[in-house]
Amino acid sequence: MHGKNALVIGGGIAGLCAALELARFDIRVELVEKAAVLGGHARMLTCKATDACVRCGACFVEERLKAVIENPNIRVHLGSRVESVKNSGRFSVVLSDSMGPASSCEADAVIIASGFSIFNPGTKPYGFGRFSNVITNLDLEGMLKIQGIARRPSDNRTPEKLAFIQCVGSRDAKSGHLWCSRICCGSALRMSRLIKSRQPDIAISIFYIDMQSSGRDFQKFFDESRNELRLIRAIPADVFRTENDRLQMTYFDPASREPKDEIFDMIVLSVGLCPGEDLKGLAGLFGMELSDTGFADANQKSMISTQSGVFAAGTVLGPMGISESVASAGKAAWEAVKYLKI
Ligand SMILES: Cc1cc2nc3c(=O)[nH]c(=O)nc-3n(C[C@H](O)[C@H](O)[C@H](O)COP(=O)(O)OP(=O)(O)OC[C@H]3O[C@@H](n4cnc5c(N)ncnc54)[C@H](O)[C@@H]3O)c2cc1C
Ligand code: SF4
Ligand code: SF4
Known part of the structure; x- marks a missing residue:
């Protein structure tokens, strides 16, 4: 010894x-x-x-x-x-x-x-901490682990429209976090496809800058995901709660090249990894x-x-x-x- x-x-x-x-x-x-x-x-x-x-x-x-x-x-x-x-x-x-x-x-x-710690998204204009149906990707992981399906925290109902916002607190000069957190693109795609397999009626949109490849089969997985998910290359400006407890998101629509307002029932923020x-x-x-x-x-x-x-x-x-x-x-x-x- x-x-x-x-x-x-x-x-x-x-x-x-x-x-x-x-x-x-x-x-x-x-x-x-x-x-x-x-x-x-x-x-x-x-x-x-x-x-x-x-x-x-x-x-x-x-x-x-x-x-x-x-x-x-x-x-x-x-x-x-x-x-x-x-x-x-x-x-x-x-x-x-x-x-x-x-x-x-x-x-x-x-x-x-x-x-690591996760980025605190309360500083971003997405209503985290004010609107209960705006949650983090880590919250969604916990929800899927415990309940098996996605539900709105405010009323326990199945959301009709769910959106992910990528790069929250990553690749972000305002927060001084210029790095890519590397795991959140793969995580959002995998969680979305898990939800679609269990709750196929939920329409899922992912707002992203570009997709960070993770793993050997990522491209194939990404291409397959396009069939069931809506992928929009835009980072939303802000989120407000409507009178009937839905969430209104404003973003610059790359297709029409104009600002657009869209209503969702639940929003997941893909928060970054911080020291x-x-x-x-x-x-x-x-x-x-x-x-x-x-x-x-x-x-x-x-x-x-x-x-x-x-x-x-x-x-x-x-x-x-x-x-x-x-x-x-x-x-x-x-x-x-x-x-x-x-
Ligand atoms: C939402 C989300 C989804 C993810 N999805 C995936 C995925 O699908 N696939 C994947 O590969 N990775 C994923 N990741 C990344 C994955 O979580 C990390 O790669 C992994 O957890 C890193 O492990 P770690 O041991 O470095 O850090 P941690 O998991 O942070 O563990 C650090 C430990 O140290 C402890 N600690 C901290 N400070 C002290 C101290 N002063 N004294 C004693 N103990 C201390 C903490 O309590 C903690 O238990 C995801 C991350 C997030 C946030
Ligand atoms: S969402 Fe994708 S591109 Fe953005 S920080 Fe995470 S892994 Fe990188
Ligand atoms: S590695 Fe495969 S079996 Fe293990 S937790 Fe992930 S999907 Fe499930």
């Missing part, structure tokens, strides 16, 4: 995979998760399979979760955060615990996998530099430094999907193993 210990911060798909990889090398892992449950955002996503699997990746997390819980080399700290760190060649870490007294642990290497709310604090504690986007930059030497023993995994590095997060966790764990000279 080499007796090496590692700390993994964040129990989303990236943290789970990093912990499992490290444990394979007989490294004792302290996995710290601030929430009361493991799984992060991926745990909130629904299976989008219709007649076949559409490779959304949502089921990866359950499988990894079970493996982590059963692994004797991994100790899970739920409801915990890193309170303070001393680095004297080894990291001496104090953990706060929302459910009990503070504890401490020692680590020879650290992987930061604290994930996690704790990332700045964690970067300060562990002496890491962040790029000017607020994400850690994989190419920055200070981040994946074999000198410091601190590594990053998953969406800490920028917007990415589940399989990419899994791959980046494997890479971070491998860098940590090399650093520990095991």
Whole structure:
């Protein structure tokens, strides 16, 4: 036994995979998760399979979760955060615990996998937070996971017309978020097709700038989607509630080249992936530099430094999907193993 210990911060798909990889090398892992449950955002996503699997990746997390819980080399700290760190060649870490007294642990290497936050769309003129039938894509994931179908939150009725607005808080100079969030085009198409398979009478429109390809069969999936969905290349200006509790959207219609008002029953905002709310604090504690986007930059030497023993995994590095997060966790764990000279 080499007796090496590692700390993994964040129990989303990236943290789970990093912990499992490290444990394979007989490294004792302290996995710290601030929430009361493991799984992060991926745990909130629904299976989008219709007649076949559409490779959304949502089921990866359950499988990894079970493996982590059963692994004797991994100790899970739920409801915990890193309170303070001393680095004297080894990291001496104090953990706060929302459910009990503070504890401490020692680590020879650290992987930061604290994930992302979603963009707050309340700042956009789409009525989020004011009109209950304007929801986020993450809200719709939750609705489909729990209820199986789309319903208007205000009256529980099936919407006749549903619209997605893409790129909310991404590719957006006003918010200072110029990046593409990479997952929301695929997510909107997969959720739309799942809804159409269960509620074929709902007319679905997707307002988009252009479609970000995700995955190997994306083009085929996109072409098939055109048969059942209305795809409009425009970003709407605003949304108002009508007297009979419907939603009026104004957009510049590319076909007529004129502004157009259209009524919908429910609107889904495809909100962007932003740097996690704790990332700045964690970067300060562990002496890491962040790029000017607020994400850690994989190419920055200070981040994946074999000198410091601190590594990053998953969406800490920028917007990415589940399989990419899994791959980046494997890479971070491998860098940590090399650093520990095991
Ligand atoms: C609406 C939506 C739909 C999506 N659909 C898809 C899809 O269909 N396919 C796909 O591949 N991807 C999809 N994604 C992206 C997917 O959710 C991410 O790729 C994945 O969740 C990233 O995992 P992660 O571990 O990096 O981050 P997260 O899932 O954010 O996990 C980070 C974890 O760290 C914890 N944490 C944060 N700060 C601290 C701290 N200070 N201390 C301890 N713990 C902390 C958090 O509580 C969380 O559990 C979607 C995302 C959204 C928002
Ligand atoms: S990858 Fe997605 S669609 Fe396929 S089985 Fe898993 S959760 Fe369902
Ligand atoms: S993935 Fe699509 S919706 Fe998301 S930011 Fe990129 S282009 Fe916009």
